[in-house]
Amino acid sequence: MLSRHCTIEDLDLDQWKRLASLAMAHWRCRRLFVAHEGGVVRRCLDTVAGEQPLPFAAVTDAQAQAEELLALRRADGVEMVWVLDLEAFHLALSAAQASLDPKAGITDYLALEWAQRFRPGACAVAPAGEYLHYGLPWGRLERFVSRMLPASCTYVLGVFDGDALWASCLVQFQDHKVVGISTSAALEPEDVRDVTGLDQHPFLLAAVANRYRRPAFGWFCSRTDFEAWMLAHTAQDKEEIFQKALMAKRAVFDFSILLDRGMTVLGPINPGEAALAGADRESNPRTRIPDPGEPGPSAI
Amino acid sequence: MAIKVRFNGLEIDGNLLPLFSGTFHYWRSAREDWPFIFDQIRSLGFGVVETYVPWAVHELAEGDFDFGKSDPRKDLDAWLTLAHQKGFKVLLRPGPCINSELPDFGYPERVLFDPSLAALDAEGNPVVLSHQTSSFAVPSYANEALFEAFDVFLSALAPVVQKHLHPHGGVVALQVDNELGYFFMPEAYAMDYSPASLRLWSHFLDLKYRQLAALNKAWGTSHKSFDEAPAPRRAPAEGAGRDALRQALDWVEYKEYQVLWALGRLSELYRSRGLGAVPFFHNFYGPWTTPFNVADIEADAGIDFCGLDSYPHAEGALAAVDQARYLSVTSRLAYFPEYGAGSWPFGFKVRDLHDQACTMLAPLMGGARGLNFYMVVERERWLGSPLDVRGRRREGMASLFDRFNAFLKDADWSKASPMNQGLLLHSREAQQHEAAFDRPATFAEWRFVPAELRRSPEPAGLLGEGAPLASEERAFYEATRAYCAEKHYSFSIADSAVAGDRLQRHAFVLATLPAFVDENLARRLRRYAEEGGLLVLGPARPGLNTRFEPLRAFEGLDLEDGKPLAVGDGRVLWLRRFDEKAVASFLRKGKVFADTELSDPTLELAAHKSGGRLLLFVRNPHDTERNAKVQREGKFVLKPLWASGKFLGAVEERDVVLAPHEIKVWEVIPVS
Numbered sequence: 001m002l003s004r005h006c007t008i009e010d011l012d013l014d015q016w017k018r019l020a021s022l023a024m025a026h027w028r029c030r031r032l033f034v035a036h037e038g039g040v041v042r043r044c045l046d047t048v049a050g051e052q053p054l055p056f057a058a059v060t061d062a063q064a065q066a067e068e069l070l071a072l073r074r075a076d077g078v079e080m081v082w083v084l085d086l087e088a089f090h091l092a093l094s095a096a097q098a099s100l101d102p103k104a105g106i107t108d109y110l111a112l113e114w115a116q117r118f119r120p121g122a123c124a125v126a127p128a129g130e131y132l133h134y135g136l137p138w139g140r141l142e143r144f145v146s147r148m149l150p151a152s153c154t155y156v157l158g159v160f161d162g163d164a165l166w167a168s169c170l171v172q173f174q175d176h177k178v179v180g181i182s183t184s185a186a187l188e189p190e191d192v193r194d195v196t197g198l199d200q201h202p203f204l205l206a207a208v209a210n211r212y213r214r215p216a217f218g219w220f221c222s223r224t225d226f227e228a229w230m231l232a233h234t235a236q237d238k239e240e241i242f243q244k245a246l247m248a249k250r251a252v253f254d255f256s257i258l259l260d261r262g263m264t265v266l267g268p269i270n271p272g273e274a275a276l277a278g279a280d281r282e283s284n285p286r287t288r289i290p291d292p293g294e295p296g297p298s299a300i
Numbered sequence: 301m302a303i304k305v306r307f308n309g310l311e312i313d314g315n316l317l318p319l320f321s322g323t324f325h326y327w328r329s330a331r332e333d334w335p336f337i338f339d340q341i342r343s344l345g346f347g348v349v350e351t352y353v354p355w356a357v358h359e360l361a362e363g364d365f366d367f368g369k370s371d372p373r374k375d376l377d378a379w380l381t382l383a384h385q386k387g388f389k390v391l392l393r394p395g396p397c398i399n400s401e402l403p404d405f406g407y408p409e410r411v412l413f414d415p416s417l418a419a420l421d422a423e424g425n426p427v428v429l430s431h432q433t434s435s436f437a438v439p440s441y442a443n444e445a446l447f448e449a450f451d452v453f454l455s456a457l458a459p460v461v462q463k464h465l466h467p468h469g470g471v472v473a474l475q476v477d478n479e480l481g482y483f484f485m486p487e488a489y490a491m492d493y494s495p496a497s498l499r500l501w502s503h504f505l506d507l508k509y510r511q512l513a514a515l516n517k518a519w520g521t522s523h524k525s526f527d528e529a530p531a532p533r534r535a536p537a538e539g540a541g542r543d544a545l546r547q548a549l550d551w552v553e554y555k556e557y558q559v560l561w562a563l564g565r566l567s568e569l570y571r572s573r574g575l576g577a578v579p580f581f582h583n584f585y586g587p588w589t590t591p592f593n594v595a596d597i598e599a600d601a602g603i604d605f606c607g608l609d610s611y612p613h614a615e616g617a618l619a620a621v622d623q624a625r626y627l628s629v630t631s632r633l634a635y636f637p638e639y640g641a642g643s644w645p646f647g648f649k650v651r652d653l654h655d656q657a658c659t660m661l662a663p664l665m666g667g668a669r670g671l672n673f674y675m676v677v678e679r680e681r682w683l684g685s686p687l688d689v690r691g692r693r694r695e696g697m698a699s700l701f702d703r704f705n706a707f708l709k710d711a712d713w714s715k716a717s718p719m720n721q722g723l724l725l726h727s728r729e730a731q732q733h734e735a736a737f738d739r740p741a742t743f744a745e746w747r748f749v750p751a752e753l754r755r756s757p758e759p760a761g762l763l764g765e766g767a768p769l770a771s772e773e774r775a776f777y778e779a780t781r782a783y784c785a786e787k788h789y790s791f792s793i794a795d796s797a798v799a800g801d802r803l804q805r806h807a808f809v810l811a812t813l814p815a816f817v818d819e820n821l822a823r824r825l826r827r828y829a830e831e832g833g834l835l836v837l838g839p840a841r842p843g844l845n846t847r848f849e850p851l852r853a854f855e856g857l858d859l860e861d862g863k864p865l866a867v868g869d870g871r872v873l874w875l876r877r878f879d880e881k882a883v884a885s886f887l888r889k890g891k892v893f894a895d896t897e898l899s900d901p902t903l904e905l906a907a908h909k910s911g912g913r914l915l916l917f918v919r920n921p922h923d924t925e926r927n928a929k930v931q932r933e934g935k936f937v938l939k940p941l942w943a944s945g946k947f948l949g950a951v952e953e954r955d956v957v958l959a960p961h962e963i964k965v966w967e968v969i970p971v972s
Binding site: 001003004006007008011015016017019020021024027033035045047051082086089090091094097098102105108109117180181293 | 644652741749750
């Protein structure tokens, strides 16, 4: 899904720091590792408290034992339990490397790696769940992108803390691949000046559609809901947070382009059709590479 | 060569050029913006710029390169000409590897996608690196075909670069490759088991042992040729003998050799293309322990100076201080070819203004003589630089760089040198001993499995009854470091390559040694003690050399645990376990006291002299504000060089206040 040559530019430092911090939280969560050799448990390591007494002597049903141990230790702050045979885990991941298709890109390879991790005997993780990468349910996103999106569009994430745009992420898709990632720093300052709160999200959507000449859709929500969504450990928990926020009107999923391609909510022009028709971005004064004398988007 | 490498910079036609610079990638900014960007870099206070030259970006097809004929941003000649016109000196880094956050690290796809060039892991599978937006099989740096492919690019590039080499142009040094050394995966058994690497391994054994009989004796084998000697793929397991450990240690040593060999091969290529008129340098990505060997690279790989890269966050700046402490006694020029100015977007944590402010002085605190700030000009796949992609100032960040360059002038940094009383010697033998018990690992395991589980258990007694395990050696080294920091001794860090004269500059040496050490190192340590030095060693009392034969250099030293022994004009103390009281007593009797102390032992301190001036660096490692009294003999005043506050009157102790993770610098002026 992520193009190898995806552009990553116009990143607002504060916004990106917030997003990255939440995305990496998944990696920092407290984990308990039970390492065994062919079923004989050798070590138990807590990533916060260090070496632990062995919770059981032998691995009989790795997944069930991981779930059970998580239930027991959750009160101590343990968020995840891994039961793994280090040698089998290594062999599984080594084998994944032999199947690399370098042209396919990183997301395909990481999904392959994920599948290999759970080869019988290698590894069991509680809570079990979908493949999450940077806190994102990757399998679900890939299905959505390949089945629901038009060939060319832009996804807009707008997270609001009160009236302020706390974080944003603009993801451009072309032929179901991510070809560009940026933040609101890519937009003209006057285009985002009036985006003061969740109810102003259509203006943000329109500004993005114009900037990238692709139809735009997006998810707009409060900081609290977004943080909860990013920190949830399973795709199911994420879905629940997402739906609750929508029902409580603390979030908007504006997906009109998914129903009517080429139309944006308040688009003064029809950027979707232009993009789909392969219009040259350089011909559009709003999207071409700016002149040296004029301030560019990254001046924001 | 008109350019000489000095400890504090490059001497060019008799004038010193301190290497403080910033990175500006020409192909990532619009050509019409270049003049303005150069001016803005100058206004930050820099007179030296650095850039990569991306092989993949310039190559249109095999043998067909664009140096500006189609894309004006790729006109390296024009960029170098402009840099020279603007009065800049240039550091150029043509690869082949450049990383540069490009999806393919700068290699053309035709090279990277060629399976015959891939490095292989212990199971014979290609080693895959997932980085930024791509996953690719990393190339083997033992494979001649990689160098041949690169040479096609180099031969096209050389005419462009040659006319800009000093004295014809502004290019004053070339970096040979970038962060060479197993692509962030230094674990001993992670790679490289490709056929090309295994051939090089046989060659290494031949070089090391010379006689097959010597190899067979050390390994307990009966191989009929060096080609038969298998490469170890796992750490010695329970039940293994000492010969298995010797084999594993040879593999660990080979990993250092492969880096040295590849850099030597590449520097030879550079010279063969007529680029040898300026010094060559290299950068390791951060670690200075095996398989990274700065001293050997400078001695044998045709590299004039080798530095370390660092991108610390506020809370981790101490690592950069220690890197500089190491470089200042190991390298010809203690230099950071990449030091964080902003960060890449997909790192574990984005570096922000606070990080930048708290880390800028860390390398200087440790004794660095030069830094290249990567990147001073922002670009695609980067954020948080002092200048944006078109050269406009980002005020918060930019003013920090103004201040930094002003500080270098105020402190007269080109004349500064660390005033280190002690030296921590983390022997290469101890590092290799530790590495021999790595587990084989893929990048995925590196991401998911904690470091503690990526180690194999070490069978006891491989090096003799009671001999310390590698984990005990690691604990000993860490205890020596903690001791010096807490007692506020200003100290250097070194490995086994430390020269005898550099040992002599220190009042005491705390050496972490395993049961086996190189005869030359043992001889240097003994001589250091005999000539009046105070030597603390542990946790092993070495009795073997690196071939596991009896060690001659320590013969006649009747060392007993915890009992100081007079050796010549000096003294030696062996400790099986680090004992703070024993070391304190040993140093006190040797009349070694910290010159300056702080009332808070958790604050870090380093002293430097600059001309006749004494500069004091203090770092607060905590995430809360701290204050402490600075205590010295006699009356003194503290003049703020990088600190708020007034130039106050003479006292015998002075309160200082440090914000969380802050580093401050004062000039200490004694008052009679």
